Amino acid sequence: MAQQTLVGAITSTLDQALERDPEVILLGEDIGSNGGVFRATEGLMAKHGEDRVVSTPLDESGIMGTAIGLAIAGMKAIPEIQFEGFLGPAYDQLVNHGGRMRTRTRSAVTVPMTVRVPVGGGIHAPELHSDSPEAIYTHSPGIKVVMPCTPYDAKGLLNSAIKDPDPVMFFEPKRVYRTFKEEVPDEYYEIPIGEAKTVVEGDDLTVVTWGAPVFQCLEAIDNLPEDVSVELIDLRSIYPFDIDTIAESVQRTGRCVIVHEAPLTCGLGAEIAARIMEECFLHLEAPVQRVTGFDTIMPYYKLENEYLPEAPRILKGITECLAY
Amino acid sequence: MPHHTVYEAKIEHLQILDENGKLDKKLAKDTLTDDQVVYLYEQMRVCRELDEIAFKLQRSGRMGTYPQNKGQEANAVGSALAMVKGNDWVVPSYRENAALFMHGMPMHYVIQYWMGDERGSKFPEGVNITPLSVPIGTHMLHATGIAWAFKQRKEADRAVITYFGDGATSEGDFHNAMNFASVMQVPTIFYCQNNSWAISLPREQQMNSATVAQKALAYDMPTIQVDGNDIFAVYKATQDARKRAIEGGGPSFIEGVTYRLADHTTADDARRYRDEEELHAWLDKDPLIRTRKYMESVGIWDDKKQEELENRAKTIVKEVVDAAISVSAPESSEFFDDMYADLPEDLKVQRDTMRTSSIGRNPSQIGLNAQAAEIQ
Numbered sequence: 001m002a003q004q005t006l007v008g009a010i011t012s013t014l015d016q017a018l019e020r021d022p023e024v025i026l027l028g029e030d031i032g033s034n035g036g037v038f039r040a041t042e043g044l045m046a047k048h049g050e051d052r053v054v055s056t057p058l059d060e061s062g063i064m065g066t067a068i069g070l071a072i073a074g075m076k077a078i079p080e081i082q083f084e085g086f087l088g089p090a091y092d093q094l095v096n097h098g099g100r101m102r103t104r105t106r107s108a109v110t111v112p113m114t115v116r117v118p119v120g121g122g123i124h125a126p127e128l129h130s131d132s133p134e135a136i137y138t139h140s141p142g143i144k145v146v147m148p149c150t151p152y153d154a155k156g157l158l159n160s161a162i163k164d165p166d167p168v169m170f171f172e173p174k175r176v177y178r179t180f181k182e183e184v185p186d187e188y189y190e191i192p193i194g195e196a197k198t199v200v201e202g203d204d205l206t207v208v209t210w211g212a213p214v215f216q217c218l219e220a221i222d223n224l225p226e227d228v229s230v231e232l233i234d235l236r237s238i239y240p241f242d243i244d245t246i247a248e249s250v251q252r253t254g255r256c257v258i259v260h261e262a263p264l265t266c267g268l269g270a271e272i273a274a275r276i277m278e279e280c281f282l283h284l285e286a287p288v289q290r291v292t293g294f295d296t297i298m299p300y301y302k303l304e305n306e307y308l309p310e311a312p313r314i315l316k317g318i319t320e321c322l323a324y
Numbered sequence: 325m326p327h328h329t330v331y332e333a334k335i336e337h338l339q340i341l342d343e344n345g346k347l348d349k350k351l352a353k354d355t356l357t358d359d360q361v362v363y364l365y366e367q368m369r370v371c372r373e374l375d376e377i378a379f380k381l382q383r384s385g386r387m388g389t390y391p392q393n394k395g396q397e398a399n400a401v402g403s404a405l406a407m408v409k410g411n412d413w414v415v416p417s418y419r420e421n422a423a424l425f426m427h428g429m430p431m432h433y434v435i436q437y438w439m440g441d442e443r444g445s446k447f448p449e450g451v452n453i454t455p456l457s458v459p460i461g462t463h464m465l466h467a468t469g470i471a472w473a474f475k476q477r478k479e480a481d482r483a484v485i486t487y488f489g490d491g492a493t494s495e496g497d498f499h500n501a502m503n504f505a506s507v508m509q510v511p512t513i514f515y516c517q518n519n520s521w522a523i524s525l526p527r528e529q530q531m532n533s534a535t536v537a538q539k540a541l542a543y544d545m546p547t548i549q550v551d552g553n554d555i556f557a558v559y560k561a562t563q564d565a566r567k568r569a570i571e572g573g574g575p576s577f578i579e580g581v582t583y584r585l586a587d588h589t590t591a592d593d594a595r596r597y598r599d600e601e602e603l604h605a606w607l608d609k610d611p612l613i614r615t616r617k618y619m620e621s622v623g624i625w626d627d628k629k630q631e632e633l634e635n636r637a638k639t640i641v642k643e644v645v646d647a648a649i650s651v652s653a654p655e656s657s658e659f660f661d662d663m664y665a666d667l668p669e670d671l672k673v674q675r676d677t678m679r680t681s682s683i684g685r686n687p688s689q690i691g692l693n694a695q696a697a698e699i700q
Contacts, residue, residue, distance in 0.1 A: 025476060051476060057507055062465060062500035066508075069469015072454065073413075075476065077469075093497075097462060103662040105455050106446035110665070142663055165665040194668060240668035278682035 004184040007177040009151035010040050010116075013158045014078065016188065018048045021076060024162065027054045027063055028080030028116075037082055038118055038177060064090035067113050068098050076162060077113040084119045084171070085128030091136075098167040099142030114161040114168050119147065120212050120261050121308050122175035124301040131298050132211070132262035137169050138239040138271070144193055145238040147171040147211045151184050153236055156191030164193065171238075173212040196242035198249070202231035205322055206249040207314075208272060209259040210235035217259055219311035220318060230318060238268060246272065247279035254285035255324070257317045259309050264292045286324035291317035335537045337549045337581075340556035343609045345617025347556065355560045356405075358624050364405060364555050365615045365625075366633060368397040371422040372612060373637035375586075377645060378435060382590040386649075390438045393419050395553070395585030398611035399517045400487075401426065402558025403578070406566055407485050407513075413452040415467035415486035417460075419517060419584075423487070429453055431640070435648035443654060460522075461488060461495030464514065468501045471510035471575070483511040483569040485562070490536055491522025499539075502575070506543035511569030513562060514540070514577045517552060519584040524597040540577030552580025553611040583609065 004012065017024045026041060032055035035042035045053035056063050060081055067077035081087055087094070094115065102110045121130035137145050144166060148154040154172070161168035199214065200221060207217050207230055214234045221230050231249050235241055250256045256276055258269035273288040291309045299307050340351045356364070375394050381387035393400070396419055404423035407414065414420075414427050425431050428451040437444025437456065445455035457463035467486035474482040492498050493516060505512045518536045520527045533539065540547035546568060550557040558580055565576035583606040587594045594603075619625030660667065660675035667675070679685040 057503055059500050059503065061497055062468075062504045065462070065465025065497060065500060066469035066472055066504050069466040069471075070473045070476075071469070072466055073470045073473030075473045089496075092459075092462060093465065096459060097466070101455075102664070103659065104442050104445055105662075106443055106658070107662045107665070108446045109454055144664070240670060243670070 001183050001185055003181040004151045005178045005181050006149070006151045006154050006172070007038055007040050008181075009154045009184045010158060010172065011042055011044070012184070013155045014041060015044055015047065017076075017078070017159070017162050018044065018052060020188075023074065024076045024078060025052055025054065025070060026078045026080065027056050027067060029056060029058055029063070029082050031055055031080050036080060038174065040080070040116070040172070060086050060088075060090040061093050064093035064098065064115070067115070068093060068101070068111050071111040071113040072101070072109055078116060078162065079113065080116045082118070083125075083129045084117050084131050084133055087117065087133060094143065094167070095137070095140040099140050102166060103142060110165055111167050112165045114158070114164070114170050116170045116172060118174040118177075119171040120173045120175055121298060121304045122212060124304070125174075127300055130301070130304060132260065132293065134169070134171055134238050135262055135266060135268045138268055143167050143169055144240070145169040145171065146193055146236060147173060147238055148236055149173050149176055149211050149214045149234060151182050153191055153197070155184050156189050157193065157236065159188060160190045160193050163190065168193070171211065175212040176215065179215070191236070194237045194240040194242055196245040197234045197236055198231060198245065199234050200230065200232040202229035202253070204229045204253055205255040205257065205318060206231045206233060206246070206253045207257050207259060207318065208233045208235060208246055210238060211261065213259045213261060213309055213314075216309060216311045217314055220314035223311065223315050224318065228322065241268070241272070243275050243279065246276065250276050250280045251283045254283050255321050257289045257291060257314070257321050259291045259314055259317075261293050261308055263295045264290060265295050267292055286321050289317050289321045333538075333541045335535050335547065335549055337551070338557045338561060339551035339554050340560065341551075341554040341614060341618055343553070343614050345614045345621055347618055351560070352556050355556050355563070358622070360405065361555065361615065361619060362624060364401040365612070365619060367401045367422050367426060368612050368615070369633055370637045370640055371397050371400070371425070373641045374421065374431065374434070374644065377641050378438065379586075379590060381435070381645070387435070387439050389589045389591045391418050391589045392586035393421050395606065395610060396517055396519055396582045397422050398555045398615070399515065399552045399558055399580040399582055402555040403485060403513075403515055403562040406559050406562035407483065410450050410452065411482055412566075413454070413467070413470050413482075413484040415454045415463050415470065415484060416456055417463065417487045417489060417492070417517075418456045418458060419489070419519075420487045424453055427451065427453055431644040432647035432651075435645060436651055439648060441651070441654055443651070443658075461492035461498045464488060464492070464501035465497055465504065467512050467514075468505040468508070468510060471505065471512040472508055475508065475510050480572070481570050483513060483566050485513040485515055487515045487517060489522060490516060490518040490520065490527050491525065491530055492516075493536055493539055494530055502540065502543045502545065502577075505575035506545055509572075509574035512575040513565045513569060514545075514575065515562070516577070516579045517582055518579050519582050521584050521588070521594070521598065523588045523592060524594075535579060537577060537579040545575050545577050546573070547577035547579070549579040549581060552582030553609050553614065555611065555615060585610070
């Protein structure tokens with residue numbers, strides 16, 4: 001058992017995966033001697049060799065496409081895309097090939113790979129380094145999508161992703177890479193993909209979120225009057241997502257606020273709201289509220305906190321939903 | 325030396341069997357045996373028959389859009405023979421049917437596939453082929469990745485061949501695949517079927533390069549241009565490339581100069597953009613005609629054998645079409661079942677109810693009125 005940050009838990013989980021399975025191969029830009037721009041692969045090349053922790057040419061489509069080829073040949077490919085903003089060139093390979101290969105060959109050819117991608121805003125990064133594109137990949141059949149926000153969950157979900165026989169997008173909220181440490185067991189464990197976690201229990205309103213905003217939601221909840229009891233659900237898995245946990249909670253509370261960094265329109269919040277309407281229609285006391293990024297370009301960092309769903313805006317959303 | 329040459333290169337062209345069926349015996353040494361020539365000719369002829377029947381199936385409304393292979397068969401058979409079936413991998417585009425058959429793809433699969441049934445891409449165990457790639461140029465990266473796995477696992481006797489057209493070389497992924505293969509020094513053979521046309525765009529508008537083969541120079545990859553309608557040259561170049569690959573020499577590039585004698589697909593009409601005279605000039609360079617001329621000239625082929633082959637090709641193709649047509653109709657559950665190894669619950673519900681509307685899908689849902697319930 002060791003105290004680890006989120007990024008530290010990812011590094012040690014990758015280390016154990018490389019140790020455990022000779023078929024695991026890491027590939028990405030600057031992941032070798034540099035240990036990755038976020039140091040998520042720090043020390044792994046020195047320990048496991050430059051043929052297993054491979055600094056590739058600067059080519060996201062090439063990384064994704066060759067990872068698919070490695071996976072087709074049966075290896076466990078773990079490509080890293082340096083920032084979510086660089087997924088664009090890799091999109092075609094991931095969505096049109098990675099996600100489709102199994103079904104179009106009726107499982108004769110499969111793509112067991114885990115795509116690691118730092119995601120989201122809040123670290124004053126350059127342009128195209130702060131987006132939240134998870135809904136795009138949720139809308140792309142054949143791919144699973146997860147986004148843990150704690151070191152413990154990161155290890156468990158990364159293990160599940162690596163073991164999974166299908167492509168998994170493993171989004172790492174960079175804002176919480178190093179914000180806190182928690183106990184992470186040394187031994188191998190998995191957290192099943194598709195299971196949400198109830199972070200705070202409550203009876204008056206349900207907040208559903210994932211990634212870094214979990215912590216902004218906690219801050220907002222802390223600022224509520226003491227007699228208000230809010231339940232906070234960390235979705236953890238974006239696809240498939242845990243509608244059962246959400247529905248059970250909202251049927252109890254009758255009110256729901258969904259929080260995400262991604263833009264409002266066609267964000268995952270829209271899908272969750274639709275599912276809540278289906279599953280909880282006669283239980284609802286108020287329209288489902290969404291506190292999200294705006295339908296704008298993610299602004300450069302001087303204005304990023306105006307764009308992001310920070311605690312005051314979440315608090316406002318919760319308060320208004322409760323007052324309805 | 326402030327100003328000097330730092331790199332020089334040249335592109336060689338190889339032709340062993342010319343369009344009149346005349347063989348350069350010196351160059352042909354250690355290439356194809358007589359038996360292999362006959363075998364490849366038979367493969368080409370059967371593939372041509374399949375092509376023509378597929379065209380008719382489309383025209384009679386029994387098959388969807390189909391891309392004919394006509395005129396390019398020598399590229400497929402010559403290269404496929406140089407690769408090792410069941411050991412190497414073939415990563416195709418969609419104009420290499422004969423190569424796929426030679427590497428174990430049941431022939432009726434290709435008909436089944438173009439009849440709109442993905443089960444035509446469910447190759448049997450041990451058939452090392454990725455599915456036909458309809459988008460252009462994206463599959464070459466997979467060939468690089470598979471070859472990378474061979475290198476990583478130290479499976480030194482294995483190589484990968486990937487096919488693509490001249491149009492594909494304009495795509496970014498072509499260059500990505502070439503660069504990765506070159507940097508990683510993996511055993512991939514890039515085979516460009518330069519058939520002069522990418523639907524309606526002629527090669528000279530596709531690129532301002534004298535050859536396609538020279539594109540490999542940027543990646544320091546051994547590269548050659550061959551007469552793609554010459555089974556000897558295609559075989560020789562692929563054999564050399566494979567030898568280099570399994571000896572650790574990394575990737576190679578082959579440009580097969582060939583010609584699309586048919587339309588791009590059955591949905592296309594090349595008369596809208598292509599000069600008939602150009603087509604007619606290439607009809608004389610047909611790989612089947614020149615191979616037959618050669619075989620007759622050395623006494624290993626005659627009219628009787630030709631007639632027997634044509635009859636056999638008809639029988640084979642009839643059986644193939646019958647097999648494709650008699651396959652049981654696919655069920656809707658099939659497009660769900662292989663979405664993931666473990667199907668998420670929501671997808672199971674969609675599959676089992678064939679509904680995406682929630683009320684009808686779950687009659688126990690609160691609020692369903694009696695009249696609607698009866699319709700369930």
